[in-house]
Amino acid sequence: MSEQRSPAARRWLAHPVMSALLAAGWLMLQQSLDAGNLIAAALLALVIPRMVGGFIGDGFRLRAAGPALRLTAIVLWDIVQSNITVAKLVLNPARTPQPAWVPVPLDITHPNGIALFASIITMTPGTVSCIVDETRREILVHALDCSDPEAAARDMKARYEAPLREIFG
Amino acid sequence: MTELNPWIDGLVALLLLIGAFFLLVGALGMLRFRDFFQRLHAPTKASTLGVGGVLIASMLYSAATGRLAIHELLITLFIFITAPVSANLLAKAALHLKLPSKAGHPERD
Numbered sequence: 534m535s536e537q538r539s540p541a542a543r544r545w546l547a548h549p550v551m552s553a554l555l556a557a558g559w560l561m562l563q564q565s566l567d568a569g570n571l572i573a574a575a576l577l578a579l580v581i582p583r584m585v586g587g588f589i590g591d592g593f594r595l596r597a598a599g600p601a602l603r604l605t606a607i608v609l610w611d612i613v614q615s616n617i618t619v620a621k622l623v624l625n626p627a628r629t630p631q632p633a634w635v636p637v638p639l640d641i642t643h644p645n646g647i648a649l650f651a652s653i654i655t656m657t658p659g660t661v662s663c664i665v666d667e668t669r670r671e672i673l674v675h676a677l678d679c680s681d682p683e684a685a686a687r688d689m690k691a692r693y694e695a696p697l698r699e700i701f702g
Numbered sequence: 703m704t705e706l707n708p709w710i711d712g713l714v715a716l717l718l719l720i721g722a723f724f725l726l727v728g729a730l731g732m733l734r735f736r737d738f739f740q741r742l743h744a745p746t747k748a749s750t751l752g753v754g755g756v757l758i759a760s761m762l763y764s765a766a767t768g769r770l771a772i773h774e775l776l777i778t779l780f781i782f783i784t785a786p787v788s789a790n791l792l793a794k795a796a797l798h799l800k801l802p803s804k805a806g807h808p809e810r811d
């Protein structure tokens with residue numbers, strides 16, 4: 534795609550998705566579409582990606598909208614479910630949580646995909662990604678209450694990593 | 703104050719209660735858990751369903767009173783971006799300092 538763009542467009546719009554998100558984010562924060570805010574949104578969309586471009590690599594193209602929607606639904610459902618599980622654990626004085634370290638081996642290679650996988654693990658209650666180890670290719674997860682680390686790792690890989698691999702390829 | 707349909711009013715109240723309940727559970731978790739790594743789980747719980755319940759209530763209330771609820775979507779997005787990063791950094795620092803952990807220490811150098 535980028536080979537057809539002019540050099541100026543490549544320099545200023547190297548990350549079109551990020552530019553669009555920044556502009557949309559600014560306008561949503563301001564909740565207005567007047568000229569001043571449109572100019573500010575355009576400036577942010579052009580300048581910020583250029584300033585951080587060196588840190589964020591190549592960016593990504595959304596390959597598959599279907600799996601992305603499915604993954605969103607799975608994550609929202611799991612957040613509700615595991616909130617309830619953890620709430621029961623906290624409120625039941627007879628139960629002592631059995632924490633465990635769960636190494637989750639990575640099959641996904643795209644850096645944004647790995648970051649999203651680690652974030653999803655943290656946002657679902659009961660598991661926190663502690664170390665994303667790119668040389669060992671695994672995420673070290675602390676599980677709050679887990680009797681079978683291997684099953685937990687398999688579960689996370691099947692529920693989140695498989696759709697992420699479809700999305701990021 | 704605008705007068706709301708009692709059903710919407712009740713739904714908003716219910717969502718606020720659900721959100722408040724999970725925020726309370728998150729706070730209790732802080733007290734009840736035994737080590738740093740377990741306590742790290744409390745804020746992720748509070749910031750999902752707890753804040754989520756309050757945000758959905760706020761969106762519903764705004765929609766019922768005729769304001770488009772866009773800020774709430776942005777808050778959700780910002781929480782999903784920042785909470786995992788801060789939890790990850792806290793965990794890394796704790797592992798580096800070898801804080802006591804009920805799960806033992808992961809075997810690595």
